[in-house]
Amino acid sequence: METHHQSLVEWLPGFFQQWSENALALNAPTTTEKIDIDIGQLMTFFSRLSTPLQAVQHRVLSFDPWAIAGLKRKEVRNSAVLAWLLNPQGSHGFGAVPLYALLASIRTAENQAFPAAFTRFCRVRVESNPNGDSKNRVDIEIDADNFFVLIEVKIDAFEQQEQIERYCLEAEKRATKKRPWGVVFLTPQGRQPKSMSADNPHFISCLSWRDLATRFEEPMWADYRKVGTLHESASMRQMAAHSAFCFLERMRNF
Incomplete structure (x- = not known):
């Protein structure tokens, strides 16, 4: 069976469109049709969602160690x-x-x-x-x-x-x-x-x-995705990588 891999940005609009249609169907007073939830598709959705959420948490919600260190423009x-x-x-x-x-x-x-x-x-x-x-x-x-x-x-x-x-x-x-x-x-x-x-x-x-910073980013993200989950000290790897990516963000603003 052929598998199509879509990005989260491409996939979410269709998901919420189907969600709203199903919600309307459930709330319609005249419908008696039973709606079955495809457990396999739902599990696939959440498995695809985990990686982008990790990236968001890693790049946006975490603190910037270089701001605390006072790098500024020195x-x-x-x-x-x-x-x-x-x-x-x-x-x-x-x-x-x-x-x-x-x-x-x-x-x-x-x-x-x-x-x-x-x-x-x-x-x-x-x-x-x-x-x-x-x-x-x-x-x-x-x-x-x-x-x-x-x-x-x-x-x-x-x-x-x-x-x-x-x-x-x-x-x-x-x-x-x-x-x-x-x-x-x-x-x-x-x-x-x-x-x-x-x-x-x-x-x-x-x-x-x-x-x-742009030249650094793509190969560094490729390396992080390849090695990050397999590294023997995954938590330490994540902290070090987070520090590196935070510095790339600072580089873009000089």
């Missing part, structure tokens, strides 16, 4: 949470899923040589000083065996003089063994940096917080 704190999300060993439980979504945004038509994944190791650091110079403090450094990435995070602060220019030179220098490297400029608008000369030959990935 760049240093938000950089630390973003680094946590990008760390394949992070306690969020998504492994390398968010990192690979970022790499996919760097691996564009202009930068096809950039790898889609690390092969052996990947270290993510915040507040990195690659050359020991405090003027070159980088918000996030991703150092993998087969690529090197620096991320400059902006929310409200202005760029320093020649800031992105310096980061390009530093990333190129640090990408030993001829690893592909990249500099990501993350801003609310996804704008081009002003601190880079027009003749700079290096490729810069300019992303908005909203765009990055």
Whole structure:
């Protein structure tokens, strides 16, 4: 027998339409027809309803831990949470899923040589000083065996003089063994940096917080649905995932 899978949004209008028709039929004084309830269909309805309700409870009715932590628009704190999300060993439980979504945004038509994944190791650091110079403090450094990435995070602060220019030179220098490297400029608008000369030959990935959150969301939800119910510590997995999804919502509002 062929089974048709409909979303809750598609399925509910028909259900309530049938419900109202049956209710009218029950209340009609002239009817004596007995209405049988299909128990199988009713059970199917409630089984389909459970997943959307869990999603609503998970995303809307629960608290936002980052609001309590006071992240607001503070760049240093938000950089630390973003680094946590990008760390394949992070306690969020998504492994390398968010990192690979970022790499996919760097691996564009202009930068096809950039790898889609690390092969052996990947270290993510915040507040990195690659050359020991405090003027070159980088918000996030991703150092993998087969690529090197620096991320400059902006929310409200202005760029320093020649800031992105310096980061390009530093990333190129640090990408030993001829690893592909990249500099990501993350801003609310996804704008081009002003601190880079027009003749700079290096490729810069300019992303908005909203765009990055969108790139993260689909693969993270797919991973959560696949692993969430099977995880050996399901409740801990749900709390960690909730924190991650709350941060994505904050990213959309920068």
